[in-house]
Amino acid sequence: MRIIDEQPLPVDVDHLLEVLTTVIEAEGYPEGTEVCVTLITDDEMARHHLEAMGLAGPTDVLSFPIEMLLPGEPPPAHDGGPPLLLGDVLIAPAYIQVQAAEYATTFVAELSLMVAHGVLHLMGYDHQADEDAEVMEGRERAILAEFGLPRR
Numbered sequence: 001m002r003i004i005d006e007q008p009l010p011v012d013v014d015h016l017l018e019v020l021t022t023v024i025e026a027e028g029y030p031e032g033t034e035v036c037v038t039l040i041t042d043d044e045m046a047r048h049h050l051e052a053m054g055l056a057g058p059t060d061v062l063s064f065p066i067e068m069l070l071p072g073e074p075p076p077a078h079d080g081g082p083p084l085l086l087g088d089v090l091i092a093p094a095y096i097q098v099q100a101a102e103y104a105t106t107f108v109a110e111l112s113l114m115v116a117h118g119v120l121h122l123m124g125y126d127h128q129a130d131e132d133a134e135v136m137e138g139r140e141r142a143i144l145a146e147f148g149l150p151r152r
Contacts, residue, residue, distance in 0.1 A: 004038045009093045011039060011111065015147075019112045022146050023119045026139070030077030030084060035119055037089045045092035060099055061114040062090045063121035071124040071135065089118035109149045116143045 001020050003013050016037065024033050040048075045058040052062055065087040069075065075084060091114050093107075100110035120136055127133035141151040 001033070001035050002037070004036065006044070007039050007041045007093055009097065011093055012108070015108070016111065016115050019115045019143070019147065020119060023116050023123075023143055026143055026146075027072070027074060027120075027123055029074045029086075029123070032077075032083040034083045034085045035087065035089065035122060037091060037115060037118065039091050039093055042092050042094045045090060045095060048090055058092050058095045060092060060096050061118040063118045064088045064090075065122045065124075069122070069124035071120075071126075071132075074123070086119070086122040089115070089122065091115065091118065103152045105150065105152045109144070110152070112144055112147060112149055113140060113151055116140050 003016050005011060005013055020035060020037060042058040048062055049055050049057065049059050066085050093111060096110050096114055097107050100107045117140060120139055125136040125139065127136050137151065144151050
């Protein structure tokens with residue numbers, strides 16, 4: 001697991017790594033599971049948003065899973081095998097800073113939510129249908145509660 005910071009805003013990378021670790025453990029994924037979270041500028045996010053989704057402008061988080069997984073069903077660990085690779089998550093802290101103000105929450109809470117949200121997407125969670133959104137938001141609430149943070 002790693003977090004790469006390629007943008008200028010100050011962020012607590014150690015805290016975000018703790019959130020990432022908590023998501024992986026809470027979902028029952030094996031030790032050594034690999035996820036890469038990269039913090040990028042709004043301009044870089046806008047480029048990825050257009051390429052991946054066909055939408056102009058930046059967004060808060062994009063997830064790029066390696067495999068199609070089912071929520072709540074981590075694949076089995078293989079002793080002596082390579083680590084499980086979930087995929088990549090891109091996050092735009094500058095966008096999230098503005099979004100936090102719009103939702104009347106803190107930057108830390110919103111950034112933590114986006115880490116949890118992005119990684120849960122890698123694990124197969126989605127929010128297209130209301131029922132699925134309720135499940136995903138419940139997992140996010142539980143994870144953020146571990147840090148005393150609310151989910152907006």
